[in-house]
Amino acid sequence: MKSEFTPPIGKISNMNGKCISLIGNDIDTDRIIPARFLKCVNFDSLGESVFEDDRKTLKGKHPFDLEENKYASILVVNSNFGCGSSREHAPQALMRWGIKAIIGESFADIFYSNCIAIGIPCFTLPKKSIEEIQNYCDNQSLFLEIDLKNSSAQSKDLNFNLEIKESSRKMFLSGEWDATSTLLDNKNLIENKFNQLPYIKFNTNIS
Amino acid sequence: MSQDTLFDKVWDLHKVSSLPVGSDQIFIGLHLIHEVTSPQAFGDLKDKKLKVKFPDRTVATVDHIVPTDNQSRPFKDNLAEQMIETLEKNCLEHKIRFFNIGSGNQGIVHVVAPELGLTQPGMTIACGDSHTSTHGAFGSIAFGIGTSQVRDVLATQTLAMNKLKVRQIWCDNKLSKGVYAKDLVLHIINKLGVKAGVGFAYEFAGPAIHELSMEERMTICNMSIEGGARCGYINPDEKTFSYIKNKLYAPKNEHWDRALRWWESLKSDENSIYDDVIKLDASKVEPTVTWGITPGQSISINQQIPLLDELSPNDKLVAEEAYEYMSFKPGQLIKDTPVDVCFIGSCTNGRISDLRVAAKVLKGKKVSKNVKAFAVPGSEKVATEAKQEGLDQIFKDSGFQWREPGCSMCLAMNSDKLIGNQVSASSSNRNFKGRQGSPSGRTLLMSPAMVAAAAINGKVSDVREFIN
Numbered sequence: 180m181k182s183e184f185t186p187p188i189g190k191i192s193n194m195n196g197k198c199i200s201l202i203g204n205d206i207d208t209d210r211i212i213p214a215r216f217l218k219c220v221n222f223d224s225l226g227e228s229v230f231e232d233d234r235k236t237l238k239g240k241h242p243f244d245l246e247e248n249k250y251a252s253i254l255v256v257n258s259n260f261g262c263g264s265s266r267e268h269a270p271q272a273l274m275r276w277g278i279k280a281i282i283g284e285s286f287a288d289i290f291y292s293n294c295i296a297i298g299i300p301c302f303t304l305p306k307k308s309i310e311e312i313q314n315y316c317d318n319q320s321l322f323l324e325i326d327l328k329n330s331s332a333q334s335k336d337l338n339f340n341l342e343i344k345e346s347s348r349k350m351f352l353s354g355e356w357d358a359t360s361t362l363l364d365n366k367n368l369i370e371n372k373f374n375q376l377p378y379i380k381f382n383t384n385i386s
Numbered sequence: 387m388s389q390d391t392l393f394d395k396v397w398d399l400h401k402v403s404s405l406p407v408g409s410d411q412i413f414i415g416l417h418l419i420h421e422v423t424s425p426q427a428f429g430d431l432k433d434k435k436l437k438v439k440f441p442d443r444t445v446a447t448v449d450h451i452v453p454t455d456n457q458s459r460p461f462k463d464n465l466a467e468q469m470i471e472t473l474e475k476n477c478l479e480h481k482i483r484f485f486n487i488g489s490g491n492q493g494i495v496h497v498v499a500p501e502l503g504l505t506q507p508g509m510t511i512a513c514g515d516s517h518t519s520t521h522g523a524f525g526s527i528a529f530g531i532g533t534s535q536v537r538d539v540l541a542t543q544t545l546a547m548n549k550l551k552v553r554q555i556w557c558d559n560k561l562s563k564g565v566y567a568k569d570l571v572l573h574i575i576n577k578l579g580v581k582a583g584v585g586f587a588y589e590f591a592g593p594a595i596h597e598l599s600m601e602e603r604m605t606i607c608n609m610s611i612e613g614g615a616r617c618g619y620i621n622p623d624e625k626t627f628s629y630i631k632n633k634l635y636a637p638k639n640e641h642w643d644r645a646l647r648w649w650e651s652l653k654s655d656e657n658s659i660y661d662d663v664i665k666l667d668a669s670k671v672e673p674t675v676t677w678g679i680t681p682g683q684s685i686s687i688n689q690q691i692p693l694l695d696e697l698s699p700n701d702k703l704v705a706e707e708a709y710e711y712m713s714f715k716p717g718q719l720i721k722d723t724p725v726d727v728c729f730i731g732s733c734t735n736g737r738i739s740d741l742r743v744a745a746k747v748l749k750g751k752k753v754s755k756n757v758k759a760f761a762v763p764g765s766e767k768v769a770t771e772a773k774q775e776g777l778d779q780i781f782k783d784s785g786f787q788w789r790e791p792g793c794s795m796c797l798a799m800n801s802d803k804l805i806g807n808q809v810s811a812s813s814s815n816r817n818f819k820g821r822q823g824s825p826s827g828r829t830l831l832m833s834p835a836m837v838a839a840a841a842i843n844g845k846v847s848d849v850r851e852f853i854n
Contacts, residue, residue: 204704264516289616
């Protein structure tokens with residue numbers, strides 16, 4: 180059994196862990212967490228159902244079922260990962276399984292913002308580098324030390340300069356990835372905006 | 387960087403502040419919620435001791451989990467019942483307007499908001515659902531968000547976001563007979579690819595787009611997200627304004643005149659700057675069907691499933707996965723592929739005009755005995771209108787089941803599901819592996835008219851043979 184899940188809080192700057200490689204382009208959120216698991220009013224039990232259908236199909240050979248990946252925490256993926264639905268259940272399921280950071284060729288927009296909003300940094304690398312990592316993982320364990328300050332990833336054999344949106348990087352380093360309180364700081368500006376918007380004035384029948 | 391497009395104008399209008407990390411704080415004019423992605427957000431509010439900032443700017447309905455056969459309460463499915471009860475409780479507690487089953491206004495959230503006149507030009511609209519892009523058909527900037535962002539909108543009516551780039555997709559000429567908005571958008575996604583829209587808002591423009599009805603425009607914008615674009619929009623025009631006029635929440639009397647004046651000023655300038663422009667000829671589009679496991683894997687009805695060599699290196703990996711999952715051979719014709727289930731509905735194609743088009747094909751015909759066919763109106767209003775026009779009877783006479791409104795088998799969160807490796811002809815938006823409720827179920831996306839034709843013949847057919 181894995182240790183009990185604790186969500187990330189505050190500043191996030193270093194992530195060290197074993198890589199788990201998942202090969203494939205356009206892996207959508209229906210595959211990450213099939214819709215039937217969305218019938219819940221909290222995210223608590225999603226971790227065990229991550230990739231449920233893909234895992235059943237592969238009968239124990241899916242990367243998320245391999246014994247050697249049991250404690251992996253850095254997911255390495257290909258292009259357009261997380262496309263499809265906006266369900267935050269997808270990154271929540273990954274996080275509750277044990278994923279703390281994702282490195283990929285590219286990510287779908289909504290999936291990316293969901294990851295940021297719950298404290299999972301997503302980094303990109305060129306296709307060639309991703310394939311280098313994935314090939315390495317085929318043969319041996321890869322432990323990466325990710326330093327968000329320098330956007331670098333290091334292991335004993337491999338070194339990469341990771342790409343991450345500057346706003347996301349700053350959010351993690353400052354702890355402001357949990358955006359609610361930052362947004363609330365501008366209470367007065369929000370009120371002003373509300374009062375300025377033309378349509379608020381002519382949509383009198385909604386208030 | 388884009389300049390003076392509708393997107394730029396609406397973004398700038400709603401910008402509350404530049405956040406220290408470099409992203410923008412954007413005011414959300416209309417927030418739509420439903421039972422699947424909101425409960426955890428309300429839970430978070432409670433944990434953080436926060437209130438809903440502007441309860442009037444959030445509107446709720448229930449759509450994903452509702453059964454379409456028997457909607458009496460409590461639902462047979464305990465989990466579904468728990469979800470609707472949670473939404474009812476949250477809306478009551480936070481004084482949020484809720485269109486429940488039986489209200490006459492319930493339905494798929496992206497069908498309901500436009501038909502009530504809630505969706506209007508120049509607004510920012512967010513909802514915990516990726517198909518929120520639908521509302522861009524009215525010249526609003528609308529996008530899907532996750533649950534943490536739902537919480538942020540509830541608590542602050544704002545979001546932290548990076549501004550998107552803008553790509554104009556210019557569609558020349560007009561669609562031919564028997565070719566619909568669904569065919570056009572599938573064609574666009576095929577040409578550009580499923581990830582081309584990442585980081586972009588799509589502006590759909592040109593004579594072919596101008597020609598489309600509001601419901602057809604919604605179909606186009608709805609599927610922007612399948613092309614990777616979180617947001618898709620169309621500059622508003624007379625059709626937009628007359629669609630909104632007299633709707634329940636449309637501005638009335640002198641407010642209407644003020645609204646109209648403002649809306650008429652809202653469009654991309656003639657010399658606005660785009661980050662990218664793509665042009666295509668809509669008259670060349672044919673009835674289009676997906677053959678694979680992404681909405682980009684589509685072909686015209688008379689084409690063959692592509693050979694591996696015909697595909698770009700980037701598309702090969704997913705194509706190989708698709709051949710295997712779909713049990714299709716490269717080079718095989720898509721036409722005449724037998725289908726087991728036919729589904730007409732969803733936020734893409736569950737509106738009254740979709741039902742009319744399908745009914746026209748079905749009238750006086752019978753569904754193949756090998757096919758289970760069902761029609762799910764997008765909302766209670768759509769269902770009522772269809773009944774008034776006698777469309778429900780045409781569907782039933784042909785052998786279609788006529789159901790109650792909801793998302794249904796688009797994502798199969800209720801009991802409408804494929805079984806085993808059944809093949810469905812579906813008017814919905816996603817053909818992902820397992821999307822329609824069976825881990826080995828296979829989905830062929832097409833227009834509602836094409837689904838009706840497939841239902842009659844029991845196999846993928848060219849609807850143009852039915853409408854001459």
